[in-house]
Amino acid sequence: MKKEALSRRDALKFGALGAGLAVFGASNAFAAAPLEKDVKFDEEYDVIVIGTGFAGLAAAAKAAQRGNTVLIVEKMGRIGGNSAINGGAFAVPNNPDQKKHGIEDSAERFIADSLKAGLGINHVELLEVIAARAIDAFEFSRECGAEYKLGDKPSWFGGHSVPRTLVTSDMTGAGIIKPMTEFVEKLPRCKIYRRTKFDDFVLDAGGRVVGIMARTNYRFDSKLFSDDLENTTGEKKVYKAKKGVVLASGGFSADRIYRKLQNPQIPDNSDTTNHAGATAGAMLKAFQIGAFPVQVDWIQEGPWASPxxxxxxxxxxxxxxxxxxxxxxxxxxxxxxxxxxxxxxxxxxxxxxxxxxxxxxxxxxxxxxxxxxxxxxxxxxxxxxxxxxxxxxxxxxxxxxxxxxxxxxxxxxxxxxxxxxxxxxxxxxxxxxxxxxxxxxxxxxxxxxxxxPKPHHTMGGVKINTKAQVISALTNKPIPGLFAAGEVTGGTHGASRLGSCAVTDCLTFGMIAGENI
Amino acid sequence: MKKEALSRRDALKFGALGAGLAVFGASNAFAAAPLEKDVKFDEEYDVIVIGTGFAGLAAAAKAAQRGNTVLIVEKMGRIGGNSAINGGAFAVPNNPDQKKHGIEDSAERFIADSLKAGLGINHVELLEVIAARAIDAFEFSRECGAEYKLGDKPSWFGGHSVPRTLVTSDMTGAGIIKPMTEFVEKLPRCKIYRRTKFDDFVLDAGGRVVGIMARTNYRFDSKLFSDDLENTTGEKKVYKAKKGVVLASGGFSADRIYRKLQNPQIPDNSDTTNHAGATAGAMLKAFQIGAFPVQVDWIQEGPWASPxxxxxxxxxxxxxxxxxxxxxxxxxxxxxxxxxxxxxxxxxxxxxxxxxxxxxxxxxxxxxxxxxxxxxxxxxxxxxxxxxxxxxxxxxxxxxxxxxxxxxxxxxxxxxxxxxxxxxxxxxxxxxxxxxxxxxxxxxxxxxxxxxPKPHHTMGGVKINTKAQVISALTNKPIPGLFAAGEVTGGTHGASRLGSCAVTDCLTFGMIAGENI
CATH class of the missing domain: 3.90.700.10 (Succinate dehydrogenase/fumarate reductase flavoprotein, catalytic domain)
Structure with missing residues (x-):
């Protein structure tokens, strides 16, 4: 290895990664995910989920319900990412409160609204899934303990052609995240590791995702310009995922480097509606194992934010x-x-x-x-x-x-x-x-x-199919063992997501990932 | 390796790649570029350039002029890609014909025009380079034998606030490509392999790009839905690049899969102004070794095309x-x-x-x-x-x-x-x-x-700095040994490239890659 090519980041990777690895130092660390044959797994699960937002918890809850052992890793000390600070508004096409109040809605109408806001570049097959299954995701969240204000006319959010948005009882996303967290933590097969940072995927020789590299006791540091690139805290662990990994790491509205590459108009010091951990690191790792980057430059600025x-x-x-x-x-x-x-x-x-x-x-x-x-x-x-x-x-x-x-x-x-x-x-x-x-x-x-405006939602991300499988640029087929859901995926919302459709997207595709893994 | 995970593409990779590789079959083929220690180089050069358009030829000509041995690989049987079928219009801010006709231009004016068309998301540091050095690239192309209609008032292209476009004598890009091809083929240190398809980068253990995998006697097949994924022709070769590789593979307006992921409104059978070889494969490989994907969904539809x-x-x-x-x-x-x-x-x-x-x-x-x-x-x-x-x-x-x-x-x-x-x-x-x-x-x-409209230019691509070095998402620093220029790069044109700025971008950054490698 050429010494002059080693940056701080490289040193971090080569040094800190050593613990769980057999022959990693001699491998292709910069560009390639580690291989199963080169690592020693510290723990083993059926399913590993990256992230504890709506998508991650829904995937974990559904996968665990189906009998799988599940590990959820969360890099922050707090559960829920942006979902916990979300307003708890959940667009559900064809919901009971619409029917009760005589509001006519349909899948076609929801898709047309989404395409209008999305400037026509939405991936319609994903919208169709949401239109058909948001109601299931809504019921699943209630099964997990989420409570909504029901009975009144649904809220009418900007860009929707009819009122179709239901709101949690406490008017926050925490109204979903808290009960879902309790739900998964009570499941004997499911656990959450907080302060555990995803570093990379582990692949087998056939290109299947069979685990992750992570660091426990990670201390996210919002004072760093880029936590992803500069933070060296934590102890290396390698976790096996026998059935697969669900990437639910969220968007990158707080990533000073990647958001600015997509929209250089955003000042480095711009505030965001997102929590400080909303960075691009995990998504970029997925691109590096072949996930298609889709529509990555559409960053939604919440027009209703306050300076x-x-x-x-x-x-x-x-x-x-x-x-x-x-x-x-x-x-x-x-x-x-x-x-x-x-x-x-x-x-x-x-x-x-x-x-x-x-x-x-x-x-x-x-x-x-x-x-x-x-x-x-x-x-x-x-x-x-x-x-x-x-x-x-x-x-x-x-x-x-x-x-x-x-x-x-x-x-x-x-x-x-x-x-x-x-x-x-x-x-x-x-x-x-x-x-x-x-x-x-x-x-x-x-x-x-x-x-x-504050950066609020990043529309782009990895390409998934209707089963929440991540599609590979190398084959135009699913990457074996890799699923994704929520803001880390791209295409569903096209150029601009409609208000109250984040919960819809995340819970629906999280649930679907949990069903299919 | 799990047999069920093997698709046709995988079979292609594992099978056809074997020739030049020592232990490749056991390695991480799906997601990772091959490592230097695992390959045997067939030939060795200082510099390898991928693509024979304006950017590739300018990079090769400049690198060879500086004393480097250069191999240019071109997957098609014909030299020049889109550049050869381009209209030969070259926006040159502050050019002599503007001065002659009293047209006031400036770098600031060029940048303002570009930002207006680009909806403000252009990477201004790259525009600054173009504004300052387009004139050098123009002179360099003349040094290589290109001829322009000079003396008249420059042409005024849509979106430019002043006439600043010079046109080749034969009003085609071939008026630049042909003499530049002759120029590089005459240089004793420079050669072009036609029908030679770039397959992947070769990295050293430190993550430096030290060569490429390629296939000679490749027969591009425009009848395939995706030539990149389905074409199995050619014989595997591995070429060493001692100083580095210049990625100048162009855009992806003819790539039915990737263009549709970015804009699902484009029908699979949509015609394009581009040559059939304008596909995303090489760019996607760069993303897989860590290049930042930038603004990949902005596809320019030539509004003046004919059905x-x-x-x-x-x-x-x-x-x-x-x-x-x-x-x-x-x-x-x-x-x-x-x-x-x-x-x-x-x-x-x-x-x-x-x-x-x-x-x-x-x-x-x-x-x-x-x-x-x-x-x-x-x-x-x-x-x-x-x-x-x-x-x-x-x-x-x-x-x-x-x-x-x-x-x-x-x-x-x-x-x-x-x-x-x-x-x-x-x-x-x-x-x-x-x-x-x-x-x-x-x-x-x-x-x-x-x-x-026909898909005409893809604005997005890999992120480069002002020296044409490709920036890594793993470090936010240059990927050692990797340069890029032209349509495969992203950011310069933001949301929409101005007419006659493709030649400008390609020749300028191609020349700069050749200067810096």
């Missing part, structure tokens, strides 16, 4: 189920609306970026009144005010003065919007006809947030 | 330097214009796709008069008429009848466009002010083509 808090926070819910919905968003420089506040995320983020490019501090302002919030979201209103993400004003004059918006134009924008609601026609195409005349209440008080 | 001929043909030049420029394009269903015919390619292709989705046979029609063609393109007019790609009519009535366009609306569209030209303002934002009143001549005769 006045870190991470996901409360802004997204206050906006999505409140101010963006029955209220309006204006350009602070002229007091005018500039988008359909319920358009798909890309359309909205692009509209915001246009403003922020011209004036980096001119965060668009959302506003509405108490009746503007969905009933379910009312408990969050006080939280929003307490954290400063939302502010409350007695009059539009006060609001305009504080937010530095031309007041006459602002009043005109509100009046024009209200007129449109009454007529059932909105100048930006917002579906106001369904509002039953529910307007911004001119008596006030007025609620308002500042908005800014 | 009345195969491949690139003559339509693109007749339209780009003729009917799209000083003429107009109309929707045959209503006789109306629907786009700025000089907008960026994505905008135009999207506008056409919208029509073709509604009515798959309603190919938009371009039209103009003899004065509508650039002087340089006049020799092609007869060719267009002879092949049936273009038709000639005495009157607009004849044209409308034959093309099945509502005649009154068509006449109104032409009149309205001509008025706009006279006023210097176009309803679709076409830069008609620069036309000096040059209108569609109502006296006729009228020339017309049908238009349709």
């Amino acid at each position: 006045d808090e870190r991470g996901f926070g409360v802004g997204p819910q206050l906006n999505q189920q409140g101010l963006f919905k029955y209220g309006i968003v204006v350009d602070v420089r002229n007091g005018k609306r500039f988008m359909n506040e319920l358009a798909d995320r890309k359309t909205r983020a692009d509209a915001q970026y246009k403003i922020l490019k011209e004036a980096p501090e001119a965060f668009p302002v959302a506003l509405g009144t108490y009746n503007t919030f969905d009933k379910q979201i009312l408990p969050l209103v006080e939280k929003g005010l307490a954290t400063g993400v939302m502010k409350k004003y007695n009059t539009l004059d006060e609001l305009a003065a504080d937010r530095k918006i031309p007041v006459a134009a602002l009043k005109e924008s509100v009046a024009k919007f209200n007129e449109g609601v009454k007529k059932g026609v909105d100048e930006f195409g917002k579906p106001v006809a369904s509002f039953n005349g529910e307007c911004i209440d001119m008596k006030g008080p007025f609620y308002s947030t500042r908005t800014a | 009345d001929e195969r491949g690139f043909g003559v339509g693109p030049q007749l339209n780009q330097q003729g009917l799209f420029k000083y003429g107009i394009v109309v929707d045959v269903r209503n006789g109306k214009r629907f786009m700025n015919e000089l907008a960026d390619r994505k905008t135009r292709a999207d506008a056409q796709y919208k029509i073709l989705k509604e009515a798959p046979e309603a190919f938009p029609v371009a039209l103009g008069t003899y004065n509508t063609f650039d002087k340089q393109i006049l020799p092609l007019v007869e060719k267009g008429l002879a092949t049936g790609v273009m038709k000639k009519y005495n009157t607009l009535d004849e044209l409308a009848a034959d093309r099945k366009i509502p005649v009154a609306a068509l006449k109104e569209s032409v009149a309205k466009f001509n008025e706009g030209v006279k006023k210097g303002v176009d309803e679709f934002g076409k830069p008609v002010a620069s036309f000096n009143g040059e209108c569609i001549d109502m006296k006729g005769p009228f020339y017309s083509t049908r238009t349709a």
